Amino acid sequence: MSELNQILADLRTACEDPAARLRHYLSQGKKVVGCFPPYTPEELVHASGMIPIGLWGGHTELKRSKSYLPPFACPIMQANMEFGLGGSYQGLSAVIIPALCDTLRCMTQNWRFGVRDIPMIPIVYPQNRTSPASVDYLVSEYETVLTMLYTITGQMMNEKALCAAIDIYNEHNAAMRSFDRTANDHLDIITPQVRHTIHKSAFFYEKSEHTAILRAIVRELEQLPVCQWRGKKVLLAGIMCEPEEVLDILAENGIAVVADDLAQESRQYRTDTPVTGGGGLKRLAIQWNSRRGCSMIHELDKPRGKMMLQMCRETGAQGVISCMMKFCDPEEYDQPFYETELRKAGYPCLSIDIDQQNTSFEQIRTRLQTFGEML
């Protein structure tokens, strides 16, 4: 238990001070590349011998970013722009920005002109994934990313390194899924905040290191008696659920998170890269085309409602909380559909506004309290 506590404390420190993780890798002589949400080809960075680190905003005072983004832009992008302009990301060799929504399209350009000392590498993922041509197109996008990575950092990958990186990422996916399953037997220890910390910390570690940490956590948990959770259980949907105060309010009200459909959390680990089917780049492109149920990726039939229903049934979640990132149009287009399906199937839904800069939680507290009582 004490080992578990130590691991959890370390992960929490990593989430609270990602800059320390950056310094840690820099001190080892590693180069570090910042990866914007929600998806970037981290495997390419890894295979090039560098460390990818996730840039998912954070709490800050927005000042300089106001010269680039209107107040109705995504709060994560506002925070990233502020951090970039303010020098918090110094030490990164480059950032990769995926143009997956309208704001991210613009961020490629804002970064390019606003934060000139950290080069920007854009990637435009294909959205018509049923087109067979999308694979070749995405391979060419990956090749452009690789060329830019090499030009900027001087570090080049080879096929062997890429295949190894893909294996490392697949193992990490499996370890995350295994953790999620085990965590639901220990909801007394894996509070909403702890669960979030474990997921989020993955963005600040080299992935095989994080896999080892996850395995240690699972090992420790498995030695503990299964907790018969008497509180409520929910599924979180959306881009992310921060600040942590929101998660603490869930815990205060005896609500555990047993599953999530968050872009920052489970969506990252759902889809493995196939082990066969071509070279590494082609297999990564096939993995992109296999992703399901993400608001940022075009897909017919609005499948998220059905996916969440299944998750609720498998995990015993009694309701769903839509963590609506402010001004996130991709999520806003999905919400009416999945909420209707969930409600129809008898699962209550609650929508709360998510903004990392939020400092007042009384309204959210009251709403979550009422929701908990309703479940």
Add this chain to the structure above:
Amino acid sequence: MSELSAAVPAAKPKRPKPKSMLMIGEQTAALFENARLAKERGEKVGWSASIFPQEIPETLGLNILYPENHAAGIAARHQADPFLQACEGPLGYSNDLCAYAKVNLAYAAVLNGESEVELPDGGKMVRPDFLLLTNNICNQLTKWYENLARQLNIPIFFIDTCYNPFDYVTETRVRYVRAQIDQLIQDLCAFTGKRWNEERFREVMAVSQRNSSLWERANDLLHHKPAPIGGFELFNYMSAMVCNRGKTSTTAIMEQLNAEMEEHIRAGTSTFPAREEFRVSWDGIACWPYLSHNLRTLKKYGINMVASSYGKAWAIEYDDLDGMARAYCFASTNGDNATTMISRRMEALKRFDCEGTIYHVNRSCKVMDCQMMEVQRQLSELAGVPFTAFDGDQADYRNYSEAQFETRIQGLVELMKTNKEAKSGV
């Protein structure tokens, strides 16, 4: 004369509409009527994104309607409110979304029997059997059409045109888009039972090219001083380019428009209702719910909008399917990086001798707004012309303040005046 009649000034006689505008009215009526008739005959009718390669459905003889254009019309006629309310109310959508999408999703809900909002046009935007989608304008279109497809249980024929972070359309994008065009033609034929006719396609493409060139020419004629028409008037002709780009009726309209403009140039006259004191460029989609207020305010200061980045998005040039793929990736500046955007605007500022730029901070359009500030800074420095920005919306009347618009324009006028005086040595 009675007291009452003395108090009310005689109504100003309305300027007769130019022939080209009457032709536009007829063409628009025909578009909706033909779609209705096609539905009656049991043919499949589609809805399409506005910068879709329209030449494809035109070649197949399909009847296509355009939600963006239709929503703009509803907004301009001040009929958007019940749709916005229905969309944000019973349909459960966020207020944050694009107002074209909100109006259209609510309209579609009525056609689908899910809403009882009264259709001000009697339902002329007939229920679609399929959707044609490109994302060169924005990513919201992709989500909007996903939702329509699910709501109405109809297929989407999609060409992913890919955002261009580079200064040109990469060849790999052209290959990807070309492959999608080929597949789309095949799938659309299978779905609609129509046959692809290469000869007909070449004819349509020739018409479309002619129309694009005439449209560009009409836009370019605004470089004359004074400009032969008020620049806002060109917005009225956009439906010809958006909805009927591959039709000969558009050629007739564009020829007529060019002739009318040339006639004004010859006669030294203009339809702009005031003396042209200042020439400006307009950045962004028109603020349809307040077009007349925009125009009235600008007219007060003699400001003619002679260059718009918006309308020219439909001047699409190419001569084969590869060219089509490249052109549709590059058509909308929303799909291009800031360098391309700035160079296109810079060219327009120079060509039309603009003295200022008005930026519409369109609450509906994040893809325009989220890099606008950097574009403003760079462009203003490069071109040496001042700018102003105002808050508005392409279709949501709630996001605009008349007072703010007037103040911002006043401020711009002061700057333009100072520049003008400095230039003329006053």
